[in-house]
Amino acid sequence: MLRLEAMSCGYGPFSAVAELTLQVAEGSVFALIGANGAGKSSTIMAIAGHVDLHGGSITFDGRNLSGVPARQRVRAGMGLVPEGRRLFSDLTVDENLTIGGYCRAAERTPENRARVLDLFPRLKERLDQAAGSLSGGEQQMLAMGRALMTEPRLLMIDEVSLGLMPKMVDVCYDVIRRLKDRGITILVVEQNTSRALEVADHVCVLESGRQVWQGTAAEARADSGLVEAYLGLAEAQ
């Protein structure tokens, strides 16, 4: 469903990711892992249309995305939970969800909101509260909920577990599993490698903007050398 072909991207003259090739199959969970500064967020933001391509291509559903602005990519079915969540902090929870549903017809908002609140009941009591006043875990729920309001077929989540207590991480991964069961394709960036390997079907390891390993999650788990060389390293961060 999503295909990166020798994709390079960066900021002005600075190259953040070089020649990355990967393919995310429909309905699967794909984990992108690596140490700080490896280029994971840049990759996701390039897919979402916020970082300039320096070369190669990104195709989504067979359509080349070069020149397609970010706001059309979301309409095409890409939902984004960006690094740091970037909620609209002085808007209420409900308003954040409304923005999530902005790319779809207004009539769809109530139904989508009901579905999101079903997934994250905690948000229900906080609908009129400013997003910035939520706890870290609730903010992550809202960020995921806001992305789900776009009716994504591909959901990209940058840093699922960062800064969350273990119980919250469980909640988030539980939701990821349920979304997968519903047929949503998921691309996660994760520092906590063992958590990522639990849900992922496929794993790509980045280091300094280059891909150093790629394979199935089962292979990754079996390869103890790999875990030590790259994943253990990322885990220690």
Place this chain on the structure above:
Amino acid sequence: MLAFELFMQGLVQGSIYALIAVGLTLVYGLLRILHVAHAGLFTLGGYIGVLVTNATGSLALALLTAMIAVGFVGMALYRFCYQPILDRPPYVALIASIGLFIAMEEIFRIIFGPYGLSYTAPPLQAPIILLGMNLKAAEILTMVGALILIGGLGVLAGRTRTGIAWRATVKDPQMAESFGIDIVKVRYLNFFIGSALAAAAGVMVALLNNLVEPTMGSVPSYKALAIIVLGGLGNVRGTLIASLALGVIESFGTIYLGFLLDRDAIAFAFLILVLMIRPQGLVGRSNG
């Protein structure tokens, strides 16, 4: 009774400041540009108001025409003056804006003459006794009009999808765009509404003074800048409070300190005083 009357006069003046300053703070919030030329749009609104009223006899039509026409001029200013220099440092836009404002004053002088225009039959000059006070109908219209316009803005921003998208764009344009919001459209809307409000203020000032002249925007231009700093740059609620507060302070000041300082000097003494005590502005937060 005098105190109450002064207070009401202050609110009338404050309503005008509010109509001007809201547009300025909206532009600042969205683009981080100090849109000095905004006061030129206020003057243009005044001219259109007088000309249309004199031609048709209808103040309502004049107000509507001024707001819509100036709204479009504001959009054009964004498109042709600001959009091309958006990725330059902010002072570039500031200098462009100051230049634009001076140019606008000169254009008004060339087109409409240096001495200003008046209503041939000034509307709404009849005195109305309200709560034992003598107010001109025009003054009541100014307050009620400002209340309706700013209330309408509040409803738009708080209750509609477009308004929510607008506020989201102010907060984080990149994220707003990644949720499908067309941020260029939001900017046009922002300039249209801000400029239309300034035009309404221009029509009302023309009504209160029965005069429009090329330089009528000069004092409001720097006062409005000071007001939005006082209100916490980009903060609409703070700007409204600062506008009304300034109007009332000026109103009392001219009576009690008038022997010492003139109206504008009092206004700026107040602004300097507040900023010395609360450099973050009256309301405190820098965004909201």
